[in-house]
Amino acid sequence: MSNKDTIVDVPTVNKIARLSRLDIPEANKQSLTNDLNNILGFVAQLDEVDTSNIEPLASVTGHKLPFRSDQVSDGNIEDLVLKNAPESSSGFFVVPKVIE
Amino acid sequence: MSETSTLKPGHIQGETGLWEMVIGLEIHAQISSKSKLFSGASASFGSEANRNVSLVDAAMPGMLPVINEFCVEQAVKTGLALNAKINNVSVFDRKNYFYADLPQGYQISQFTKPIVGEGEVIVDLDDGEQTTIGIERLHLEQDAGKSLHDKHPTKSYIDLNRTGVALMEIVSKPDIRSPQEAGSYVKKIRSILRYIGACDGNMEEGSLRADCNVSVRKSGEEFGTRCEIKNLNSIRFIIQAIQSEAERQVEILETGGTIDQETRLFDTSTGETRSMRSKEDAHDYRYFPDPDLLPLEFTESWVQSIKEKLPELPDSLKKRLVQDFGITSYDASILVEEKDYVDFYQQAANGRDGKLTANWMITELFGALKKDNLSFLESPITSENLGELVSLISNGTISGKIAKEVFSEMMKSKKSPSEIVKEKGLEQVSDDTEILKLIDQVISNNQEKVTEYLGGKDKLFGFFVGQVMKLSQGKANPGIVNKLLKEKLK
Numbered sequence: 269m270s271n272k273d274t275i276v277d278v279p280t281v282n283k284i285a286r287l288s289r290l291d292i293p294e295a296n297k298q299s300l301t302n303d304l305n306n307i308l309g310f311v312a313q314l315d316e317v318d319t320s321n322i323e324p325l326a327s328v329t330g331h332k333l334p335f336r337s338d339q340v341s342d343g344n345i346e347d348l349v350l351k352n353a354p355e356s357s358s359g360f361f362v363v364p365k366v367i368e
Numbered sequence: 369m370s371e372t373s374t375l376k377p378g379h380i381q382g383e384t385g386l387w388e389m390v391i392g393l394e395i396h397a398q399i400s401s402k403s404k405l406f407s408g409a410s411a412s413f414g415s416e417a418n419r420n421v422s423l424v425d426a427a428m429p430g431m432l433p434v435i436n437e438f439c440v441e442q443a444v445k446t447g448l449a450l451n452a453k454i455n456n457v458s459v460f461d462r463k464n465y466f467y468a469d470l471p472q473g474y475q476i477s478q479f480t481k482p483i484v485g486e487g488e489v490i491v492d493l494d495d496g497e498q499t500t501i502g503i504e505r506l507h508l509e510q511d512a513g514k515s516l517h518d519k520h521p522t523k524s525y526i527d528l529n530r531t532g533v534a535l536m537e538i539v540s541k542p543d544i545r546s547p548q549e550a551g552s553y554v555k556k557i558r559s560i561l562r563y564i565g566a567c568d569g570n571m572e573e574g575s576l577r578a579d580c581n582v583s584v585r586k587s588g589e590e591f592g593t594r595c596e597i598k599n600l601n602s603i604r605f606i607i608q609a610i611q612s613e614a615e616r617q618v619e620i621l622e623t624g625g626t627i628d629q630e631t632r633l634f635d636t637s638t639g640e641t642r643s644m645r646s647k648e649d650a651h652d653y654r655y656f657p658d659p660d661l662l663p664l665e666f667t668e669s670w671v672q673s674i675k676e677k678l679p680e681l682p683d684s685l686k687k688r689l690v691q692d693f694g695i696t697s698y699d700a701s702i703l704v705e706e707k708d709y710v711d712f713y714q715q716a717a718n719g720r721d722g723k724l725t726a727n728w729m730i731t732e733l734f735g736a737l738k739k740d741n742l743s744f745l746e747s748p749i750t751s752e753n754l755g756e757l758v759s760l761i762s763n764g765t766i767s768g769k770i771a772k773e774v775f776s777e778m779m780k781s782k783k784s785p786s787e788i789v790k791e792k793g794l795e796q797v798s799d800d801t802e803i804l805k806l807i808d809q810v811i812s813n814n815q816e817k818v819t820e821y822l823g824g825k826d827k828l829f830g831f832f833v834g835q836v837m838k839l840s841q842g843k844a845n846p847g848i849v850n851k852l853l854k855e856k857l858k
């Protein structure tokens with residue numbers, strides 16, 4: 269990311285929008301591209317720091333990933349799980365047909 | 369395909385020369401845990417729709433994943449069994465894509481830093497030879513839910529019971545050179561997973577499935593462009609799908625075309641693969657480290673404690689069977705395929721003729737179970753009873769021929785062989801005087817043939833043996849009948 273001004277262009281924004289299933293009005297695309305470049309350009313300042321010999325920092329607290337034992341302690345809450353579904357039937361979520 | 373049948377497996381004879389297949393496999397093995405990888409919902413198969421779903425699995429806002437220790441242990445155990453490098457620090461990433469049965473909008477997987485690195489597995493081929501297949505990596509990931517498309521004409525039905533169930537993805541190096549080798553590789557991985565109890569290996573229920581990467585090249589050339597065949601759930605389909613995909617690629621290349629790198633599905637009704645016709649950017653997964661999960665870390669001493677608990681694995685057991693029981697390495701490789709087979713065999717062969725026991729188990733018992741559509745665990749014949757049958761043959765109580773009769777009776781009645789032999793009076797007759805009586809009877813009934821035989825028609829000897837055996841209802845000891853007949857007809 270050497271050129272801070274044009275990290276993304278309109279075709280890249282189109283692609284990200286499609287992958288994210290976002291419908292972005294044509295009129296907004298250029299200003300959105302500019303916004304993204306500003307944000308990414310700001311963050312890109314971090315590239316000035318040489319991190320080549322430094323392990324990525326996963327936590328500042330020193331915590332380790334906690335483990336849980338293999339017990340069934342959840343589930344049997346179909347009603348709750350389906351409560352927000354726009355449509356359901358005999359325990360299933362029902363959605364418009366998706367088939368490849 | 370008759371012209372390909374004489375070729376070495378994995379080779380295709382084209383117009384322009386001989387083509388070779390290059391195959392790599394990704395095996396998805398469901399870990400045999402009680403609960404899911406990151407939630408406490410049940411991982412069991414066949415429940416009511418959406419019963420085994422927690423709010424974590426349903427990706428409700430604010431829910432956080434907590435990893436299941438047993439699942440981590442199984443991945444480490446599997447890595448050790450594959451002689452692979454165990455990474456004491458690994459990282460979970462989000463693999464982003466949209467699908468109705470993936471409520472999170474991403475699958476938690478491991479991308480750049482998997483829990484297990486390179487290893488290798490020795491694979492027994494059908495011709496008794498062995499080959500070594502490299503393992504690229506093994507990582508932990510979540511399974512997706514299940515979509516049912518046939519319940520409604522315009523709707524899909526979604527069941528999230530599988531969502532979040534723990535999977536291990538075992539990725540091979542592109543070391544496999546024929547569909548048969550791929551089949552043997554899956555068999556071996558499945559067998560190892562079952563020995564160590566990491567996965568039940570049940571392909572029908574989808575606990576083990578494979579994606580196959582297939583390309584073709586002329587011998588010695590660089591790898592060609594590969595296609596990936598998704599989600600194969602039987603060894604037979606894996607073999608068929610690879611063969612048909614490789615043939616498709618050769619045909620395209622030989623008519624001047626190029627192979628598009630793409631994901632394909634195997635249609636079991638036509639035996640051919642077809643394109644999934646996904647959009648070209650469907651596989652832009654935008655992996656990034658999951659901010660909800662710290663790196664997965666464990667100590668070397670924990671890995672050692674898992675190593676100490678590993679059971680004896682098929683390769684070592686196979687060597688031991690060959691040494692202790694004197695059976696062929698091919699027979700041994702069949703017996704070690706399943707832990708249940710080895711246990712049965714060792715009990716049956718203990719203190720007996722190992723080779724004879726192996727023959728009766730592999731040829732007769734496996735054959736009879738297949739014919740009656742029974743699983744090995746449903747066998748009406750116990751290891752003690754098969755062992756006893758072998759003893760009865762070895763000590764001359766019954767002949768091999770009678771043994772087959774006893775065996776089919778054992779399959780039917782579950783009785784012990786000595787009981788059956790006693791009830792039916794099937795003991796082999798080895799007593800000289802009794803056999804001589806039979807011989808005398810045969811000779812007096814066939815005077816003309818005796819004259820012919822003595823006149824030089826040697827071939828008739830077999831006829832006399834047959835007659836004596838028939839008269840004894842198969843019970844006479846054929847060795848003794850031969851010996852006495854020869855003396856008698858001098």
